[in-house]
């Protein structure tokens with residue numbers, strides 16, 4: 177208790193002298209309160225005024241009748257105490273400062289130097305507090321600062337300190353009241369909330385535990401008066417806002433999907449086969465068994481009933497990304513490259529050999545670069561130089577899309593990974609889904625000349641087990657020994673992908689594209705190596721496991737014969753006649769009678785040819801260029817006709833990108849699969865255009881080696897227009913790849929030399 181008094185006086189509690197009784201200590205404290213504690217006394221009784229410098233020095237300063245002193249901010253408790261320890265104030269000599277200066281400047285919430293007001297408390301008030309404390313009716317929580325707002329009785333009657341905060345709140349409330357008039361509903365609500373807050377601020381919001389119990393009533397009275405005053409002001413200026421209790425509470429929407437599953441909002445009685453109106457008109461079912469209906473998981477919207485009745489295979493679509501778990505067997509490290517690298521003279525030779533071809537499409541943003549896009553047809557990728565419609569509308573920018581996809585990295589974007597197969601070495605699988613015909617991965621490597629290839633085979637790959645060589649373009653070879661992951665893609669007789677060569681920005685590039693059915697997560701990616709059957713012995717055993725597997729990495733010779741038979745017997749003459757007629761139709765515009773199935777093909781071809789010819793003439797091309805274009809157009813027309821005929825034969829639609837392979841049937845015998853030693857050989861596979869067996873080489877199981885050098889010409893789709901096979905002669909066979917609907921195993925379609933002549 178004594179320490180409290182000392183504290184109120186701004187002094188730290190004196191250490192009671194050993195010989196001092198408790199009563200003497202209290203008396204001494206009261207002496208101080210009553211002004212008897214002069215500076216002289218202080219000097220004579222140092223033990224009672226423990227020198228906590230600030231307190232003492234301030235009291236000494238006040239001695240010289242200084243009304244204010246400037247000090248740095250200290251704790252609330254010590255500040256208030258210091259103020260009351262001014263002897264002049266205590267003795268009533270110092271007049272009160274103006275109301276404004278008083279409480280405002282002693283506000284503990286102010287920052288920085290504070291001008292101390294010395295007459296906050298009258299002697300009477302301090303005494304009153306002291307007595308209250310001594311009476312024992314004092315609460316520990318009663319802080320001196322709490323009583324600053326106590327109504328103070330002065331000589332002239334009851335006079336309350338006017339709180340500056342109240343002034344401020346009044347101002348705020350008047351401004352807000354004015355504002356509500358001009359604000360909208362939401363603004364008004366915000367202002368009302370602010371007003372509520374103001375009310376609460378002016379109300380009794382202090383913790384009662386911190387107040388002396390006896391002062392509670394006085395405080396309550398004072399606050400009630402304040403509130404009354406404030407509400408009066410508010411009433412005067414406020415347009416009486418709607419009470420909060422009257423406002424409609426916004427109900428939080430319940431999460432229906434939690435209880436109803438994916439098809440939330442769809443009525444269980446909804447029949448997807450009917451229109452909305454018919455569904456509405458439908459009478460609600462009166463089935464008694466309603467309660468037992470599966471509410472937790474409604475059946476899929478369009479297939480529920482059918483699935484129930486008939487049943488069908490399906491794949492769950494959730495498996496969108498599923499990489500292999502870690503710890504898989506990995507192939508030996510190999511040097512990687514993600515773009516083709518020309519080695520040695522390859523670049524120069526390729527540029528010289530390759531006439532600069534340009535293709536431009538005439539597509540519009542509405543049509544996009546779809547199936548009719550000239551660039552697409554010619555296997556040219558569109559870019560800003562050869563396509564006017566821009567990247568946003570153009571759909572013929574597969575390689576650009578692939579680059580974008582892989583640039584950010586990540587397993588999902590790359591979408592492929594190496595896996596170990598049971599009996600075919602390593603392979604490549606997808607770890608995500610791919611849309612039909614979507615580009616998957618580029619087949620990259622080093623582009624080398626034939627000579628370089630020979631050299632490598634003789635030296636570098638002398639003892640290699642596997643070769644990753646593919647005939648590429650302009651007699652170049654793509655060696656993926658240093659290359660992309662695509663080199664691990666295996667062959668299948670029923671492939672789910674295609675390896676296609678495109679011209680991108682004037683350069684040939686090879687990539688794997690998803691087949692017509694798309695790719696599901698986890699599928700092994702395969703394409704048809706399209707090995708050419710030079711000899712019955714020159715085959716590797718195929719272990720693709722497809723239903724109609726040819727059994728070898730290339731068509732079986734038996735099948736070739738079988739495939740050849742129908743055309744060679746019945747169709748030979750007819751085909752030639754039809755083709756001649758077609759040419760006549762196009763060039764001489766003579767109407768001829770043609771088989772009905774082919775008739776429509778002719779009509780299309782005719783229209784197309786005319787269009788192309790008019791395009792050619794419309795172009796400001798030189799005469800040779802025009803001639804070239806016209807020639808191209810007629811050749812294309814012939815191909816179309818032939819395609820229709822073959823489709824007829826096969827009883828299904830043929831794939832548009834027919835792979836044509838010309839090869840010289842070689843008399844030299846290639847070693848069979850598995851041969852090693854001097855008879856072992858190797859072979860290159862291609863994207864459906866060619867497999868070249870070159871000179872005798874020691875090889876591996878996978879790559880048998882041929883004894884003699886072959887002269888083989890590849891005619892790809894583009895090449896076929898511009899070049900004729902130079903090495904073809906009577907032994908030439910033309911192999912047409914399988915049709916789309918053709919049964920695997922019966923897909924190789926070979927025609928004789930006579931037919932081929934018609935093509936030249």
Ligand SMILES: C[S@@+](CC[C@H](N)C(=O)[O-])C[C@H]1O[C@@H](n2cnc3c(N)ncnc32)[C@H](O)[C@@H]1O
Pocket residue numbers: 599600601602603642643644663664665666667668716717718719720877878879
């Ligand atoms: C370009 S590599 C493919 C990757 C190869 N599996 C590896 O582990 O490096 C081609 C070789 O794989 C093997 N191969 C690919 N597809 C095959 C298949 N369907 N059946 C048997 N062997 C196959 C052949 O030995 C072929 O020479």
